[in-house]
Amino acid sequence: MKRRHFLSLAGLGAMAAGFGLFGVRRASANPYYDGPVSDHFDGTYFFNPGGREPGSFLDLLKWQLGETKTPWPETFDSPFPPARPDERVGGTELRITMVGHATMLIQTAGLNILTDPVWSERASPVSFAGPRRINQPGIALDALPPIDVILLSHNHYDHLDLDTLAALHAAHRPLIVTPLGNDVIVRERVADAWIAVHDWGEGVEVAPGINVRLEPAHHWSARGTRDRRMALWAAFVVETPGGRIYHIGDTGFHSGINYRAAAEKYGGFRLAILPFGAYEPRWFMQGQHQNPAEAVEGMLLSRSAHVAGHHWGTFRLTNEGIEDPVTALHAALDGRSIARERFRPMRPGEVWDVPAEQA
Template sequence: MRRRRFLQLLGLGGVAALSGFGARQVMAGNRYYEGPVSDHFDGTRFFNPNGEMPGNAFDLLRWKFGEHSAVWPDEVQNEAGLALPDERVDDLRVTMVGHATMLVQAAGLNILTDPVWSERVSPVSFAGPKRVRAPGIAFDSLPPIDLVLLSHNHYDHLDVETLKKLKAAHDPLVVTPLGNDAIVRDSVPDMRLAVGDWGERIELPKGLVHIEPAHHWSARGMFDRRMALWAGFVVQTAAGRVYHIGDTGYHDGINYRSARQKHGGFRLAILPIGAYEPRWFMKGQHQNPDEAVRGMLEAGASYAIGHHWATFQLTNEAIDEPSRHLTEALERHGVASERFRPLLAGEAWDIPAAIA
């Protein structure tokens, strides 16, 4: 068990949280982005307005070596099998690949969210969180990909090896918040990129992408903590509005209510429901299922999909706990279970018409 925790420290969680060591003393500037000071950028680092700061290295060690973690299986078969998506969909369909990676097909537009087909989400190939479920769509079975939504730079969301493959096979447009373009260009120099700040929008041939606030943070290595921005997205298409968040803390529902006020509600919200224990460490960056249900209601979403679970073990909860707790939360808040589904790899859902 201690060896397993040590290997996790070498991977996603360790590098990200340990990036607090010496960051302020060593780095005088931002290696990814230069721009004016704003309500969420201090000239060097991004931050969540009136929000919580991420834990430090001491907190990480307290969590990893002082808390009990459920043991996940090494491998789980995909009950749904491998999906074979249609080339285009006239209405709105979402197929789960795994973790935060989904194929969203909306009115002829094919979108991938935070695409990861790699076996590990880590800066190294020999350690770090390893996939326990195979991707629900084989990479070679993907339909033409028009657009990639890249929410932030943590390794379970920004996978440069997958982006290289997507560039070669599909040449999609990647929409991402400030600073992440520098990371992508370093590995995929000719990737097509559209970059924006919170509140900005990117025009597409078949719709719009709005870049919206989420309560999270960023880091790829030891000295780049919060130097690239994180975000959620609102995609406007002929099939309706889709609100997608890769990672977020609940943040008292502030961002959900703001999104509803700005956009008027959503046909579908795609929300994280996993990687939330222990709460004392994860509350500011990862919401739990109850908070996801509250977020769905506050955002005015007719339907929701739960993601960020049952693929990579990042935190303490059991592999099936997010689904069980989501069921309990829906009942507690009086929301029908068919309105909020925790999709597993290979599952597809044709989203019903928006509730008036």
């Protein structure tokens, strides 16, 4: 049975900031980035070429006050116990461990990489409101192996968590690879962070023989009421001895344009790490979050042999039921005659040794 959920004023404000949906007031200049105009930067604001702009605050009110949400449980414990990862995974092996939401540990070629690390209790600018974690992280923060690299895709609160970044910096001093403008946000909290900041199409060698390259994703950014689309968002391609990894923190499907471009540029991937949750209602979320059927289409268009699915089951962001993404994912895979084990909807604590690429 469905029932309506209404946010408190504080919760609505936290969600609006988290999604970057306050757009009424704008700063006169970009506080994060000052660079040349490009095909996705107009001198003040970043944008998706040929894409959709984010919804307005009035759209947010229409969604929150006029839509029915499928209830979620208070807790959604993972069937997997908290993982205790090996210190390193060598050679061409590729191991993925799910922490929760968009946070994953990638281990390959002796390198340890974290994606969009969030260990906080809420994905929110405040500690008392906003989306709350309903399961524990799949790796305890103090159980992490040495972290070498962080891939930071954009600045929404469910992806850029300053408390977590400060803790990781104190313990590991990793290299943070992130798109333009996000370095300024990180340095507000971690002044001496080691950051490689790049535009789409650029990259950095993070270890001998391992490169990280930034590529387009269809999304946007904001931390508050005056900085909408002032820091860039990106997907990542990690080139390793064991094959290429395509990591996307958040994206709308965008007619598959970015997936096709990635396949054409790189020739396919051993693993894609793709979001497939937080997608209803479509009229509001389509430009921001792809749905499971679109994620499966993205798998095919990008020529990815395997997919680690994320962005579901930890923070409630949208209308669908907590297990609806998995049901829809399996239906989409079955409808395309794709073996379910090729696209794994990851749960906290789950460890996956990704099969090697076929010759």
